[in-house]
Amino acid sequence: MDGRIDLASALSTFDEAWAPRTVASLNDYDVRVVKTQGEFTRHSHPETDEFFLVLRGSLTIKMDGGDVELGPGQVYVVPRGVSHQPVSAEGAEVLLIEPSATTNTGDTPSELTAERRAV
């Protein structure tokens, strides 16, 4: 039946880092997959928490209060308003869940700001 999403298959359709793809909706939230590589813009989301689940590789979320190191099967929810910088030296594949209106660079738009985009 339609509607099942294989996350690895979705991730195999693109290579670009820091460019989330929306694979499903959950009410007014987006389920997104993203590849991370290198350093992202430090930013916050004043309106919302942000859910991260690492599927493959490793991701560090740098924050003033300390860093969170995530490997496969590990989750962290960045609280709303908390400044954070995702960094991924080795690269990672990550599942993100956040309100559909959320942009990747939050309050710090840059050339890394991505449009909402499906796979």
Added chain:
Amino acid sequence: MDGRIDLASALSTFDEAWAPRTVASLNDYDVRVVKTQGEFTRHSHPETDEFFLVLRGSLTIKMDGGDVELGPGQVYVVPRGVSHQPVSAEGAEVLLIEPSATTNTGDTPSELTAERRAV
């Protein structure tokens, strides 16, 4: 730093099937892990979609429109109001995301209805 959740570790703390544990909050949503085994109550959630990601094992979501078979790394979002019966012959470990007020049996309370509970 505190706040990182290892999903396999959270799942290792209990054995009971169909008894979700809330491991984190995302705004007014819960991030839950659950073990599935056998047949669950057929039910719907009139107020919300429901996110399923299978982490281990296999889960079938039976619906009038057809069944969805999920293995590791596969996602399905059950639309609000759609009657569904989760069935898991071999057992599975599943990540659920849904509004915190959502109960597992939705509109069909039974002895399987679980209180909201942390790990």
